[in-house]
Amino acid sequence: MSNRTVLVIGAHPDDEVLGAGGTMAKHAAAGDEVHALIVTEGTTQQYDDDSIIEQKRDEARACADTLGIEAVHFGDLPDMRLDDVPHVDVNAVIESVVTDLEPDIVYTHSPHEVNLDHKAVYDSTLVATRPATGVSRVLAYETPSSTGWTGGTTSQFGADVYVDISGFVETKVDAFAAYQSETRVFPHPRSRESLSARATTRGSEAGFAAAEAFSLVYERVGQL
Structure with missing residues (x-):
């Protein structure tokens, strides 16, 4: 059994499971303490009904229960x-959770995105996981319907770390289904079929039956 603390950071409710749901479930099954941080309330610019904020929170908690993770934290930005929010304010939300949890491993958004909230979270994660925090490994995940929609001369998401989630694909897909407001019909990237594919x-x-792909942001190795 492992005893690491893992933090997965997402800008919006559902980013965490889309990018790293299978890996989160695998960490939890291995005995790691896994947390998710949702930086924004995920609602105000998409819906007219503020009551959906609480619905999204309930969906995030249901998703976490299916993945078997410890808790979901909400930043409410x-x-x-986030492109209008001062950088230091986004930093503060992530820094607060990092300080409280002292995670060993952090998963966050990729900077190679069309979504500006995702980019802002990536930038602030780098600030919040500076060497003094003790975080040993930071990885960036891909977000279906966002990382895949960059084009032209824009830098693309590049995978160099693959996590075998062969036993956790259905868990990820079932967990994502908790986000009823975000599920789409195939062939949309946020559909059950597309996530499985x-x-x-x-x-x-990577030679696995199923995997999630990440980009290694940095790793600090004390002893070989």
């Missing part, structure tokens, strides 16, 4: 507006 494709790249 404005949805789709992505896991198979990423797995075949």
